[in-house]
Amino acid sequence: MQVNGKMNKVYEQSGQKIRCTIERLREWLRQVASEHQGEEVVFICIGTDRSTGDALGPLVGSRLAQSGLKVIGTMEEPCDATNLEFRISSLRKEEVTIAIDACLGHPGSVGQYLVSYSSLQPAESVGADMPAVGQYSIACVVNVNGPKPYWTLQTTSLHHVMKMADDVAGAIIESFLPQPSINPNHLPYK
Template sequence: MEGHTLKSSLSLSRLPYRIDYAHPQAVTRFTDHLHAAVQQLSPGREIVCVCIGTDRSTGDALGPLVGSKLERLNPKGLTVFGTLDHPVHAVNLRETLQLIELNYQDTTVIGIDACLGQLGSVGSLHLGLGPLKPGTGVNKKLPEVGQLHITGIVNVGGFMEYFVLQNTRLSTVMKMADTIASSLYLTAVRLRSND
């Protein structure tokens, strides 16, 4: 148990954490960091995932794909906003956050979204402390989300962002979503087993 406490105490100081979705131990390592961060931030709280994006753009579908996968896995202690059927995006994000604030006060909120980055970083998953700032890659000013955030770099940024998001490989986005959803699921299971 002492080693577990040490791992937890190191985790927040080691954020942001980054790993490529294709790494053979991506799920295990991402889960370890995520679990330790949630444990240290707010032990005993349930998790609310706000999965931001739209199914109308391949690159921007990362969040809703994660949400739909989590909805199917249905772990106890984890609530999902943002799926392929009911996405959370620029139009309804503020309303969704108000709903969470009213009904899910004693929770850890994790914002999940796709982002664009450098060519060598495509496929990277990032876990960060503090709120997600959605829309910054496409110059939109949207409300910040969560105490923790997860982003996946789905394609190269810097030029014609909307076009780039629409021409992102679905295969890459699906595999990234699998890794994120599995890590969140396993984190929720671990948190429940600690109760």
Template sequence: MTQWPKTSPKQEPTCLKIPHTDPEIHSAIIHRLLFHLSQAGENQQVIVVCIGTDRSTGDCLGPLVGTALARYKSPWFHLFGTLDEPVHAVNLQETLSSIYSLYDNPFVIGIDACLGQSSSVGCIQVANGPLKPGAGVHKELPPVGDIHLTGIVNVGGFMEYFVLQNTRLSLVMRLSEIIASSLHSAIKEWKARTTLFARLE
């Protein structure tokens, strides 16, 4: 569970933050992901790490995204974190160590649920840099990702574990579907572009 930092209204936005009800949400997320994926080298392996547990309704966003992505059987990225094999607080460090030993200079995309202000519940965020899993429930865990996506599933600031357990599954499912389909489309398009450019050189 990631905690999203509060920013001053005077600061320039450092990420995309969009309500899941926005009719343009898929194209907006894909566009922003393509911008961030342009940072990755042509030969870098893309690794998607979906963090969370199916033992908590609010914290199952990551495993739901991972399970949805696994159905694509995509050759364009490697996936860690599903409902059957979740990545959570207990095995996160081990999983990251395994990733960086198996893949040379991977481009990692972190995915996690997030608590935030009531007005932001239901928003999806795409941002540069790593996410900080566990911060929302006051756990010290290693940062994850060159870029990351988070879904704000409920209100933060008090009784976080209780709030997570009482999060509506329908919202978490909707967020996971949007994140999975948009991420798959973005990686597929990015790979097609890099392959085309390589052939033209």
């Protein structure tokens, strides 16, 4: 993912998905945030609260919205197959967009993330035809892809999805919101 301390430009130009752990996701998010300092960033959190596996996007969106980041897609107002096109039609050309969605993958990929310097194709694993979303994307592998993807998403562990959602939201907040500086002279201990 990194070559000599810099993001690999081959991935950037190809739009290839990079499989990574939460630590690598944090590095990738810091890189994206540094490339867009001062620009308005919108997080498009795709999914529904009606399926445990597919609730990851709205869970992330709710946490980001509570932190003051600009979000489309929360638990209260999901961005899903029924309204995706309408919800993204409000985006302005100058806004930087990062799409976040749950996905199914290979057994060795469950719990990992697929990041890309290109758009995300929502509902790809269930065969739905939806528009590609985002200039950047994060697909979170919540379970194994198989012959019954809808059933797999419905029966995915809610605990696992919530843990991944917390990790993603935390990494985004850490990367895109200014962190307060800590003065060592004001610590309660020395």
